[in-house]
């Protein structure tokens with residue numbers, strides 16, 4: 001098994017606040033890995049650092065897309081990172097609210113399509129073909145996550161759970177080799193969470209990619225992930241299989257104890 | 263009851279405030295003070311009435327929001343844009359409109375043709391600005407500067423090098439486009455109000471340069487005797503030249519409309535909209551923010567350049583006074599009033615803001631007041647503009663979907 005994401009002693013400071021402190025993390029291809037930790041632990045900051053939205057203060061992020069060389073992605077622009085094959089969803093949903101559901105997915109195929117300004121004005125046959133293919137592929141993805149009924153509705157009119165699903169479909173449209181999900185089950189009811197769990201597993205198998213997941217829902221984390229990293233105050237405090245982590249006294253103290261799950 | 267009381271208070275307050283200007287008038291020749299009590303009554307009754315209507319409309323709007331949020335109101339609101347979506351309605355309507363606009367110069371006087379030329383120029387300007395403000399969501403207050411760049415490109419090239427209209431037309435567009443891209447670089451990081459302020463400043467800089475670089479641009483007195491567009495070397499009378507220019511603008515307006523529509527529904531257009539909706543998500547979806555912003559500015563300002571060249575050819579005389587901030591504000595109002603991002607809206611907006619004042623000359627003194635009142639009313643009661651923008655509808659053939667829909 002090859003490593004898709006390799007993070008070495010990643011640090012990020014906001015002024016005096018050290019939001020990430022020497023974080024080491026690996027994700028292998030085809031693996032589902034969870035990153036958990038109490039509120040404010042620095043999980044979202046970690047995502048932002050590896051996707052290029054923040055520039056890390058220190059450390060290295062190496063990313064190996066499907067069938068490609070390992071690349072160092074620190075300080076790369078977010079769109080370049082996405083183009084390489086890392087896609088993400090956002091904790092506080094960031095859909096393109098006044099665009100339709102289908103358009104949201106089509107936008108995400110920006111880096112997999114080519115049409116430029118002149119193409120848009122003149123619409124030669126190959127551009128029409130590309131556009132048609134874009135619509136079809138985007139629609140397929142919507143169908144896959146079960147949102148095809150609503151493809152012409154504005155994204156802001158979707159119910160909350162569906163908005164989260166649309167975020168996943170949109171991320172998948174960039175054709176990633178690593179999918180980063182930031183609390184995908186937040187605000188979902190138990191049925192929705194269960195179907196989301198199925199969806200995540202199926203995405204991994206069908207698209208053959210690795211998934212790194214931030215989640216507060218412990219049952220979901222425990223049943224989905226093969227390995228878990230636990231973070232507190234910007235530092236990793238534990239890592240291992242779900243069993244190992246849930247028995248770790250430090251984790252119980254820092255996290256599971258508080259939440260009294262598991 | 264509450265509303266009545268509020269309105270009475272407002273009315274009294276207005277009577278008090280306007281007392282010095284509306285009631286008392288000092289006659290400085292005879293040194294007497296004239297008391298025009300009737301005016302006080304007019305103000306009182308007028309304000310009471312307006313404020314009551316205002317309150318009533320607001321209350322109605324709120325009630326509406328609660329009762330029928332979804333389909334019913336949506337349908338009622340956009341009958342015009344819905345009609346335009348229906349090919350059976352839209353095609354004949356467009357054809358009729360086209361025939362009418364082609365026949366227009368034969369039907370009306372030269373004076374009226376002139377009005378329609380400026381209407382179409384504003385349509386082109388509005389469509390260009392719509393790319394920047396409506397589609398890409400960048401608040402841009404310097405559009406007149408690029409109109410000026412286009413106009414002065416032609417004026418200067420013609421004045422110094424004798425270059426003709428048809429060569430200057432693409433050049434004017436190109437210069438304005440390059441100007442837009444140059445402006446875009448320093449403002450890449452700015453958004454919202456900050457962007458508005460910088461672009462406003464840029465617009466003024468261009469105007470001031472034109473005004474003060476007397477040796478090149480002729481300063482405040484501008485450049486005169488600009489050639490009208492040539493038609494295979496024929497000499498046209500002023501009236502005929504006007505008609506000729508009318509057709510040029512009409513063609514440009516139609517081309518602009520088609521081009522903007524195509525851009526909006528393309529990969530680039532979707533990227534621009536994504537930028538408007540959410541800059542971070544847009545980048546995370548693989549869109550280069552810098553690229554897209556430069557494109558937005560360049561694509562929007564190029565049209566202003568074209569319009570500027572035609573403006574210079576139409577008036578044969580230009581000076582910096584034609585490109586003040588007022589001009590930018592009118593173009594922006596056209597976009598906002600019409601509905602951000604909607605082409606049809608831009609046409610309606612320019613009809614309202616350019617044609618109405620011309621045909622309601624009687625009210626010309628109150629033009630700015632009507633203008634302002636219309637904007638305020640729009641912002642309160644229809645903030646989305648005359649034509650509400652909504653995502654482009656696509657059609658996907660999916661047999662499963664129909665089955666599910668029926669079930």
Ligand SMILES: Nc1ncnc2c1ncn2[C@@H]1O[C@H](COP(=O)(O)OP(=O)(O)OP(=O)(O)O)[C@@H](O)[C@H]1O
Pocket residue numbers: 014017019037038039040041042043044045046091
């Ligand atoms: N842009 C920023 N500037 C300053 N501080 C920040 C910034 N972003 C995050 N932080 C801080 O970094 C710390 C980690 O925040 P982060 O959002 O990564 O937490 P999290 O683990 O995702 O929490 P949650 O479970 O609530 O989502 C917090 O103390 C937060 O206030």
Ligand SMILES: [Mg+2]
Pocket residue numbers: 043044045091
């Ligand atoms: Mg978070």
